[in-house]
Amino acid sequence: MPDAKKAKPVEIEVGGRTVRVSSPDRVVFPESAAGGELTKLDVVRYFADVAEGINGALLHRPTTLERWPKGWSADAVMATRADSHGDAFYQKRIPKGAPEWVETARIAFPSGRTADEVCPTEPAVAAWAAQIGTLTFHPWPVRRGPDDDATERVDQLRIDLDPQPGTDFDDAARVAPHLRELLGELGMTGYPKTSGGRGLHVFVPLAPEWTFTQARRATIAVGRELERRLPDQVTTKWWKEERGEKVFVDYNQMARDRTIASAWSIRANARATVSMPLSWDEVDQVHPDDFDVRTAPARLKDVGDLFAPLRADRDPALDCDLRPALDLADRDEAEGLGDLPYPPEYPKQPGEPKRVQPSRDKDRPKDAPAE
Known part of the structure; x- marks a missing residue:
């Protein structure tokens, strides 16, 4: 296979935009992935092929990017708050150098800090994000609106x-x-x-x-x-x-x-599975491994986007x-x-019980019911 560093960039058309893919032959998923290795170009083309679905899932929503710029491998490490060194990371602010057509929405964290996150408004955004190593999109359960408080609702x-x-x-x-x-x-x-x-x-x-x-x-x-x-x-x-x-x-x-991985997102695992919308009748008939980068586009063509009723531009009657x-x-x-405990990084909330692991809570009676 040609050296990914020497491979010429490729341009693909997505929703009327031209997305430039550098190092298109870079391996993102190795041979262990379903159907053999997947390159960066394969991943970008996947998001172009499922543009209807992924754009609907992300439309007008501030979105955190889960980026794997070196590709996925079994021994890859995700960066954390405690250790920023890793092979992958969550991008909560719009990356430097993003095209001018990649829009943003401002969100507020529990700490009170704010950030301007990527806010997709057209199909090419997902393909562009894949070009910089994004596999999984984590949209907030809010939508951008005409007023500053829209992302609070x-x-x-x-x-x-x-x-x-x-x-x-x-x-x-x-x-x-x-x-x-x-x-x-x-x-x-x-x-x-x-x-x-x-x-x-x-x-x-x-x-x-x-x-x-x-x-x-x-x-x-x-x-x-x-x-x-x-x-x-x-x-x-x-x-x-x-x-x-x-x-x-x-x-x-x-x-x-x-946030939760969006529908049609790729998950960072050996099979390159996809988070797949289902009908209720299918839930007990399928397995997550049934849906991956190679099979998902055909399913979208066959059954359409079953998560369309959740789009930000849906009929309010839904x-x-x-x-x-x-x-x-x-x-x-x-x-x-x-109330029940919040995640550990959150400020203590009014009415929240103690954030202490029960086995380490010295003040908790041994026969006390769990919170």
Whole structure:
């Protein structure tokens, strides 16, 4: 194979834009990926081929870029807050040198700091981002709008069914119909997708009028009700030592600055899987490995974008009301069930319980129920 450093740049057309791909032969996924190695040009072309889907998932949303500029490998390391050295990293501010047609939206972090994040408005943005090493897009559950407060208003409820050690995607798939039933009782319509890994995500379109605190509180209430109905299968326990072999409803994915991989994103794994929108009838019939960079474009042509009802420019008639879920939260709180812990990097929140691992909490009675 030609040396990637010597390969000539390639230009491809995406949505009326020309995207220049440098080092097109650079290997992004090695031979272990499904169907053999995938190059940077393969990845950019993938996002061009699924432009309808990925653009719909990202449209008008501030988006964090998960960048793997050297490509994925089994021993690659993701940079963290504690250690910025790594082979991959999350880009929360628009990269220097971005084309003038790559727009931004300003968002605020829990610390109060702000950032101008990439805010896709056209299909070529995803292809350009892939050219600089982006595999996974992490859009916020808000949309850019005409006023400064638009990115404070949540317009998607995102429920993450996260299988814990000892469980897998099939366990999440068994929980999913019960979640669908519960959402229906609350007057909500959920749209499922594979995470691209072991989990399952269910998104609900909302009118853009809810705060992050309200959306997280509603997610906790939905998770707790699901836990009551399926106590042997579902948990909302934040501390891993208390979860057991169950599916964790990760309510903190609705906290500010916590995002979920978008539909049609590529996941950084050996198979180069894709986070794939599903119909409810498919949930227990598929496996995440069924959908990868090579198979996803044909599926989009065959069934269309099943996540189109979640687009920022959707028909407002599709929006669901969050109030019934908040009423459920009110009932829980009236029975003594308060807030649950936030992620460790967050400032302490009003009403939040102690952020101490139960096994290390010296003040906690040994027979006390878990938070």
